[in-house]
Amino acid sequence: MSADGVHGNEMDEPHDFDDAAADALIGGAGADIDRRVAETLGEMRAAYVSTPPAVGATLAALIGAAPPVAPRAVRRSERVRSSVLAKVGAAAAAVVAATGGLAVAGALPAPVQDAVSHLGVGSPAHGSGDKDVKHGDTNGDDRTPTSHGKGSTTSAAGSETSTTTHKDNHGGDVSGVAHDPTLEGCAHGQAVAAVASGGKSQGKSCPTTTTTVASGNGQPGATTTTTTVDHGGHGQGNGSNNGKGNSGGAQSHGKGH
Amino acid sequence: MSTSRGSLDRALDQARAGDPRGFDALFRATGAAVAGYLRARGVRDPEGLANDVFVRAFRTLDTFEGDGERFRSWLFTIAHNAAIDDARRRRRRVVEVSFEAAPDRAGGDVEVDAAAHLAHERVAVLLSVLSPDQREVLLLRVVADLSVEETAAVLGKGYEAVKALQRRGLASLRRALSSEEGVPQ
Numbered sequence: 001m002s003a004d005g006v007h008g009n010e011m012d013e014p015h016d017f018d019d020a021a022a023d024a025l026i027g028g029a030g031a032d033i034d035r036r037v038a039e040t041l042g043e044m045r046a047a048y049v050s051t052p053p054a055v056g057a058t059l060a061a062l063i064g065a066a067p068p069v070a071p072r073a074v075r076r077s078e079r080v081r082s083s084v085l086a087k088v089g090a091a092a093a094a095v096v097a098a099t100g101g102l103a104v105a106g107a108l109p110a111p112v113q114d115a116v117s118h119l120g121v122g123s124p125a126h127g128s129g130d131k132d133v134k135h136g137d138t139n140g141d142d143r144t145p146t147s148h149g150k151g152s153t154t155s156a157a158g159s160e161t162s163t164t165t166h167k168d169n170h171g172g173d174v175s176g177v178a179h180d181p182t183l184e185g186c187a188h189g190q191a192v193a194a195v196a197s198g199g200k201s202q203g204k205s206c207p208t209t210t211t212t213v214a215s216g217n218g219q220p221g222a223t224t225t226t227t228t229v230d231h232g233g234h235g236q237g238n239g240s241n242n243g244k245g246n247s248g249g250a251q252s253h254g255k256g257h
Numbered sequence: 258m259s260t261s262r263g264s265l266d267r268a269l270d271q272a273r274a275g276d277p278r279g280f281d282a283l284f285r286a287t288g289a290a291v292a293g294y295l296r297a298r299g300v301r302d303p304e305g306l307a308n309d310v311f312v313r314a315f316r317t318l319d320t321f322e323g324d325g326e327r328f329r330s331w332l333f334t335i336a337h338n339a340a341i342d343d344a345r346r347r348r349r350r351v352v353e354v355s356f357e358a359a360p361d362r363a364g365g366d367v368e369v370d371a372a373a374h375l376a377h378e379r380v381a382v383l384l385s386v387l388s389p390d391q392r393e394v395l396l397l398r399v400v401a402d403l404s405v406e407e408t409a410a411v412l413g414k415g416y417e418a419v420k421a422l423q424r425r426g427l428a429s430l431r432r433a434l435s436s437e438e439g440v441p442q
Contacts, residue, residue, distance in 0.1 A: 016428040019420055025427055026398045036434045037427060040383060041399050047377045048400045049293035053304040055284075062315050063284055064277030 265325030272318055280315050287329060291336050294401045297384070298340040306343060310336045330407040333397060337411050386433045391426030394419055 017025070017033070024030040028045075031038040055063070177195045180188070265286055271279025292307040300306050314321075314332050321331055384392050390412075397408040409419045 016431060017424050019424065022420075022424045022427050026395075026423065034431060037431050040380070040430060040434060041395075043376050044297075044380050044384075044395075044399050045293075047380050048297045049289050052285075052289040053292040053307040056305065056308040058312050059284070059308045059315075062277070062312060063280040 262325055265328065269325050269328055272315065283315075283328070284311055287332055290401045291332065294333065294336055294396055295340055297396050297400050298344075299381075300340050300343040301347060306339055307336070310339050313339075326404075326407065329401075329403060330410040333401050333403060333407070334411045336401075337393075337397075383430060383433050383437075387426050387429050390414075390422050391429060394422040395426045395430075398423055 021030060021033050025033055025038055025041060028038070028042065174192060174196045177183070177192050178188075180191070183191050264282070268279045268282035268286065272283055273279070288307065288311070291310055292303050295306050295310075296303040310332070314335055321328065323331070384395070387395065393412060394408055397403045397411055398405070403411065405416060405419050405423075408414075409416050412419070414422075
């Protein structure tokens with residue numbers, strides 16, 4: 001081998017190609033010079049260069065590429081579980097949405113309406129009497145400021161039990177008067193009606209009751225009682241307010257006794 | 258191969274700054290050629306050795322000075338030396354590969370694999386008629402896509418010597434092809 005690294009017998013071989021032809025063939029543009037040699041050089045490229053190497057773990061750490069990992073097969077049980085959970089979740093969301101809408105509309109049965117009213121959705125069922133009044137007291141204590149329609153509520157003892165203040169405190173006010181133990185009978189009803197109607201109730205004066213007790217037919221103990229009732233001023237105000245208090249109870253009280 | 262010199266220079270700058278994206282770009286630009294060159298050199302594990310070449314190059318990148326073109330020469334010098342070391346190791350010991358350890362090629366197209374194998378064999382036979390230096394020059398010029406200057410740098414030969422080797426190598430190849438015509442393929 002010479003200093004240039006040329007084998008001894010290479011100098012004896014014929015030089016069939018000049019430098020330009022050799023460069024053209026090696027560059028892939030020498031088909032017109034020698035088609036077979038050009039094709040063979042193309043096969044050489046295709047045979048050896050076609051597939052890039054897979055990246056090993058050490059090299060992957062250097063170039064920031066993740067080493068190839070076979071994708072994890074998802075088991076059928078996982079797919080079924082995911083599907084069932086999705087369906088249950090969708091059904092629950094639909095029930096909540098439907099119940100909420102009915103509650104706001106007040107179209108739920110009374111017990112359900114009362115229950116959801118605890119959650120601040122919709123108003124409680126009307127006409128449930130003392131039960132509703134009780135709700136008013138309890139709600140006054142439990143309400144958070146985010147609840148709507150509940151304001152200061154006067155308890156049966158007349159004490160302010162809630163610090164939550166709303167402009168729309170009509171229901172609470174009516175409930176408070178309805179539970180006022182100092183009022184009775186017609187006066188109670190008129191007071192409730194007055195509060196419920198916002199002072200618009202123009203009830204007449206309470207009825208006068210005349211009781212005549214007479215002993216008739218000479219029979220001892222026999223009495224005749226005549227009662228005259230004036231139905232004016234029975235508190236015809238709108239007790240069914242739109243507040244979230246216990247207006248139902250107030251309305252029943254407004255009927256007088 | 259098809260990577261422009263400018264993009265190789267940018268990737269090299271990124272890699273020098275420690276940006277993994279630069280290493281990744283360098284690997285993508287030259288990985289197939291390095292593995293192909295090692296495959297043509299007949300090393301035992303071309304992909305594994307190609308990984309070693311890049312790991313070695315990237316870990317010593319701070320010692321390299323030059324642009325993207327010089328980087329290719331430097332990288333193939335490492336690959337060339339790795340192939341020589343591999344040949345030496347194989348001469349020293351006989352490697353036994355068990356049947357179970359044979360690479361799994363399941364899933365490939367049998368006809369395509371067979372055709373590729375035949376083409377590979379034919380190219381290998383043609384290359385075998387060349388002298389080692391002629392073969393080395395043609396592999397670096399054709400498979401690694403190095404210029405005459407880069408090839409000369411890798412082999413430690415002069416520019417004119419490489420020119421002469423590629424001319425004679427192509428002439429030998431043509432003679433081998435001419436004699437091949439009388440043999441059914």
